[in-house]
Structures are given as C-alpha cells and as structure tokens.
Amino acid sequence: MGVSALRKIGLFQITFLFLTVFITLVLLLAIASLITVPSWEDIRQNIWNPEMRFSLRLSLITGFISTVMVMIFALPIGYTLSRFNFWGKGLVKTIIDLPVAFPELVLGLCLLLVFGSDVLGGALKAVGLNFVFTKKGIVVAQFFTALPYAGRILKSTFDYINPRMEFVSRSLGYSMFETFLHISLPLAKNGILAATVISFARCIGTFGTVLILAGGSYMHTEVLPITLYLNISYGNMGMALTSGIVLMVVSFVAIFVFERTEVSL
Amino acid sequence: MSFLRIENLHINLGEFYLNDISLSIDRGDYLVIIGPTGAGKTILLESIIGFWPPDRGQIYLEGKDITNDLPEKRRIGIVYQDYALLPHFTVFKNIAYGLKKIEKPGRIREKVEEMAVSLHIDHLLHRKPTTLSGGEQQRVALGRSLIVEPKLLLMDEPFSALDPMTRRETRQLLQQAVKKKNTTVIHISHDLDETWSLANKAAVFKDGKLLQFGALNEVFTRPESRFVADFVGATILTGNVVDNGQDTCTIAFDGFSLKSTDEAQPGTQVNVALRPENIIVSKKNPEEISVQNVLKSKLEEIVNEGKTSFLFLKLHHTKLKVLVTNNAVEQLKIKEGDNLYVLIKSANVRIVKEILAQDK
16 A cells, blocks of 8 residues: 555655655754753843843844834835835835845944945934944934845735725825825734734844944843844853744744735745 | 817827827717727727827817826826726725715715616625626626716727627617716727717727717718728628719619619719618619619628628629528528629718728
C-alpha cells in the first residue's frame, strides 16, 4: 500500500515536500533551542535585571512612537500609490520600497550622513531635534526601516477596495476627505491592523539601522536587539537569550495577528 | 435650452478614451447608451459625474458649465452593475448615506422607509448588503441614488448581473421611480430588450466615438452604419431605386424588389434597414392583403432564443432575419427547408443614410 501511494504522489512532489518540511524543521529546532537552552529561573532573573528592564522599556516606548509615526505616514502614502496617478510615481514607489531590500546597516549609514550633516542635521538641531546617537534617533531608524512594509500592505489593501464605492460616496455629496474617512478607512481596517502589527514587530526588531544612527550605547540607546548584541559580545549568554526570546514572542504575535487579517504583503 | 449638453469631449485614460463626443438631452429624457466592451461608455458616465477631468471639451447641466465642478457639487447619481454598496453599513445606512448631507436628521428615517417601501426592500433595512440577493442589492443601490433626488441619474449596466425575472421586476420599479420624479436618466446597456420599454433616446458608441445618436426609434429603424445596424439587430440591404411613385418608391435588389414609403431619387443606390420584428412570414401566399411587399423565400435556419426564435431566410442570394415567437414556430409547424412568404409593410422598409465604405 505504501509503495503504491508513493507512486501516486510522484518523485517531484516528494522532493519538493521534503525540502519544505526539512527547512521548517531546521527553523523549528533553532527556535526551540532558544527556549530550551536557558533555564526558566535564568530568564526570570534576567528579565528583572536593570539593563533588561531599561532595554525592554525603551524598546516598547520607541516601538510604539515609531509605529504611530509609520501609520501616520503610511496611510496617505499607501492611498496615494493606490489611487492617484502622477508624474514620477514609479520612482516614488521604488524609493519608498528600497529599504525592504537595503541592508539595515547601509540605511543607518545613509540616515547618519543626512541627519549628521550641517544642512538638514543642523537645521533640525536648531529646533531641538538631534537624531544622531540619541533616543530620538532610535525612532527615526525604526521609522524608516518599518515604513516600506506598512506602505506596501496599505497600498495593496486600498487596491482591493472597489474605487466605485468612493465614486458613489462623492456623487452623494461627500468630499474626497470625507469619503476617505467614511468609506476607505473603515473598509481598510484589516489592512491597517496588519500594517500596524508588522510595523511594530519591525520597529522592535530593527538592529543595524539603530546601531549606526543611534549608536549602541549601554543603558542609553539600548533597545532589545542591542542588548542581545552587547551581551553576546560580553559573553553573557543568559541576557542575550532572554532578549532573543522577548523579540521572538513579539514577532510570533505579530505574524499570528497578520495571518488572521488575510492581507497580502 | 437642453438639460445636459456635452460639447467636443475628449478624454484619454490610456486603455479607455473618448474622442470628440457631443450630444445633448432634455429634462425627463431617458437615454440608452449601447456599444461593445471598451467603447468608452463607462468613461462617459464617469466624466459626466466628474471623476475624470476631460482633456478638452465642456459639459453643461441646466445651462451651467460644470466641467470643472467637483463631483460632490453636481448632484448626479450613479448606479453600477456591481452595486458598489458599502459593506460595513446596513441597508438603512446605505440608503440614508447621501440623505444625511441634505436632510434634517429627524426626517431621515421616514424618507428612507418611504423609499424602501416603494422599492419593496423595507423588510431588509437592518441587513448587511452582503447577505442580500443581486436583485435586492440593486434595489438598495437604486434607492440610495434616488433618495437624494439627483438632477441626473447615470446607470452602468444596472441589470446585467440579474436573472431575467428579477430583471423585469427591477426594471418596473425603476420605471415607476423615474416617472414619478421625471428624473433624467442615462443608462448603459448591452441588452437591447431591456431598453425598449424604458428609453426614448439612444446613442451607439464604438472605440471611443459616438457613431449615432437620436430618438430610440430612429436609431433602431434607421441605423446610419452597418456596425450600428448589426448592433441593434437590423438587416441592411443595398439596392437601386428604379421608380419613385406617388406614395412609395421601388427599390430593386438581387432578384427581387421592395416598396418603401421613404422618398428616393430614381437611379441612385440606397441602403434600406429592415427590423427582424417588423417582418411577417406566412406558409401560404396571402392574397388580397394590404402589405405591399410579399416575397417568396426559403427557410435556412431556426435559432431558438428562449421565448422567441430567429428565422434565417434566403431570398435568391440575400439573407434576411425574422423574429417570431416560439408559439408561432409551433403553430405553423415550420421547419428548416420550408418555403415561406415574407410580408413587409412598405413603411417598414426604411431608407438609411449612406453607409460609409470603411465601416465594416
């Protein structure tokens, strides 16, 4: 029976199925070892460690602010890219999408150069906004890393909303802005939820960009990925593993919620 | 002064475009727009309502140039084939949506209920649109547009997604509602059946151009091009005028001739349009009959269209299409290969404008 069943499935299917399952198992093993290696007592102690508490608190605060900022910008950007045609639209799309493929370190370097420059950096400093090696810099780094993901999700969300609903709303006396509020936003609520959780997960997990722009200084600009990195270099595995677990939980929750929204990336 | 006047409208959206469209209709007119897919019919509606700014040309409503007005200021309603109901609102909120902008809050419930009763959807007001049938959804969409009493109502194939029974009901309800308020309507349709009982004017579009515009009857009985003739189901024959008598002229075709009440110069070549529903067939040669044109033909094919059938007849080398009920086919026991007499009143032999050579 087994042999005949195998014949029916065929070599092609078996190979592809095997590769898929194999990689999934390797990943699962890697994730499992993150949880199984440290003892629960270690994790409990590390969580209450002042460095970890500082890092967790800073991650949550910056992640929250960055996510709000990302959504404030990504909603109009996603809607613009979905609905309006204008000269240079292709270029705008490419530039906004670029950070998806950009190495985080390079993005951080670019941001450091522009915000550290005399022109823009100097002007911002004059109004009290210094983004280089500061906590504010963490928000900027997270913002630019997460923005393209939210922008893409929201664009595809608005693409799926029948523009005729908006046309009908306008024919019934509602302005473009009122139509956006009454029709487009409520209909995009799944996409907005998806974009928010993915943005938050990206913000919390951003390492390279934060390291370069905000610096990875102990108990100053130290967010969870920085804690992981710093403690690995000191050889303090317990702390590194704990921040790893916290980051993993955040991303699991984000992906779980994202999958429920049935939105495409 | 015409109610709606479109002058030299040009618009290019890449895939779809309109080229130099001019037409005007009066208050209370019901204009049906027909044409194949991609002819630019929807673009026309959406530029009248103001969603697409034209590249050139003007649109006047009640004598006022509205070309640059915002859609929300025009008071033009639109009903789409896919209804475009708001899925996050109940039926009540969908219908009340436009009313909220112009009516006192205390009057909204009463007016929505009144509209719902007239469209037989008063029992659905608390439901969400996605739980309704196609016909119910379309009535909600109609109610939503009509309740704000638009100056002009635009409809983009409103019945094409409905089954024949529902279509008939919805059409009747639409007809009542439109008559009551004397609403001016522009209605895109690909189904000629549904337009007969509603429209008084017709426009035929193809490839972004307006091929013919006029009274419905004119367009259907006197198509100005072979394309329009094909589209409205008329047969076009080309013949020579041999005689122009007192009441009728005689036109000779390949092996037969027809009398027409239209005037024509003897010696000229003309095209005549024959409508399939205006031709009568008889198994026996009818004698002592008022019909001027009685011709012998051979039945080549019967095509059943549901309630009616098309008979394809051959007169010498000329093919002719005749519309009859299936009852008639049964009663007469006609079958392919039979000889049939064709009866055409001379008033139904309509001489049409010259058909352009490049028109296929």
